[in-house]
Amino acid sequence: MSHRREVSRVEGFSDAVFAFAITLLVVSLEVPKTFGELMAAMRGFPAFAVCFALLFQVWWRHYRFFRTYDLEDGPVIALTGLLLFVVLFYVYPLKFLWSVVFAQVGGRLIADDILTNQQVPVLFEIYGAGVAATFAILAAMYGYAYAHRAELELTPLEIVDARIDVYSNLALAGIGLLSVALAALLSVVAPRLVGLAGYVYFLIGFAEWGLGEYNARLRKRAATNTNTEDISPA
Numbered sequence: 001m002s003h004r005r006e007v008s009r010v011e012g013f014s015d016a017v018f019a020f021a022i023t024l025l026v027v028s029l030e031v032p033k034t035f036g037e038l039m040a041a042m043r044g045f046p047a048f049a050v051c052f053a054l055l056f057q058v059w060w061r062h063y064r065f066f067r068t069y070d071l072e073d074g075p076v077i078a079l080t081g082l083l084l085f086v087v088l089f090y091v092y093p094l095k096f097l098w099s100v101v102f103a104q105v106g107g108r109l110i111a112d113d114i115l116t117n118q119q120v121p122v123l124f125e126i127y128g129a130g131v132a133a134t135f136a137i138l139a140a141m142y143g144y145a146y147a148h149r150a151e152l153e154l155t156p157l158e159i160v161d162a163r164i165d166v167y168s169n170l171a172l173a174g175i176g177l178l179s180v181a182l183a184a185l186l187s188v189v190a191p192r193l194v195g196l197a198g199y200v201y202f203l204i205g206f207a208e209w210g211l212g213e214y215n216a217r218l219r220k221r222a223a224t225n226t227n228t229e230d231i232s233p234a
Contacts, residue, residue: 010080011066017084018059024091025051047098054094058087061138061169068161069145069152076141083137090130097127101198121187124179124197131176139169156222164215171207175200 025048032038062083066072100115100123115123142165145152149159183197 008066008072010072010077011063014062014080014084015059017088018055018062021087021091022052022055024088025055025095043102044099046102047095050098050102051091051094055087055091058083058134058138061165062141064165065138065141065145068158071145071148071152075144079137079141079144083134083141086130086133086137090127090134093123093126093130097123117191121183121191121194121197124183124194128176128178128180128183128197132173132180133176135169135172135176139166139173142166142169157219160215160218160222164211164218167214168208168211171211172204175203175207178203 032041062080142162146159146162146166149162154162179197179200182200183194186194186196
């Protein structure tokens with residue numbers, strides 16, 4: 001299989017959009033003029049760091065797709081455009097949620113005119129919907145590459161990697177939907193426990209660990225099997 005080496009216009013545009021999204025995370029582009037302004041900016045650093053890491057994760061998965069698969073047809077361009085739209089749309093909810101989280105961790109109270117208890121479930125639902133949409137689109141992209149594995153002349157190991165990438169992104173999308181459902185349910189039956197919707201995201205670690213183990217088994221099977229169609233998903 002031939003891997004793409006030169007950065008295409010679609011990739012270049014995508015990188016520019018991700019860079020712009022990260023720029024939107026910055027509280028202010030101005031250099032602090034007083035020590036008070038500096039400390040205010042520093043208090044926003046933890047939230048910025050988490051948001052940056054999350055956006056970088058999305059960019060990395062998108063980047064690996066184009067580095068691995070020589071695909072840039074209509075469906076791939078359309079899915080990329082949709083992904084960039086979702087990323088830009090959810091930058092501010094992402095920043096707002098983590099700013100609130102670190103404000104609470106730091107012992108700073110959030111005023112009711114900023115976020116009320118009744119609005120917390122909605123915030124989790126908005127965030128979870130963004131997570132689900134983002135990783136569902138990435139799953140669709142990797143699924144499209146997997147469906148064209150014969151045309152791309154993927155090796156058995158590359159087929160395994162493509163399948164695992166589909167599962168990984170679907171798992172993250174599912175966890176986002178689970179958080180949305182839990183926030184909606186708890187807002188009705190147990191409003192004080194709505195915060196549990198945030199702890200759902202710890203399942204990502206278990207999902208990635210499980211897929212890592214599964215990937216190792218599939219790769220071992222693929223390494224001894226020359227018939228790519230015989231690599232069972234079991």
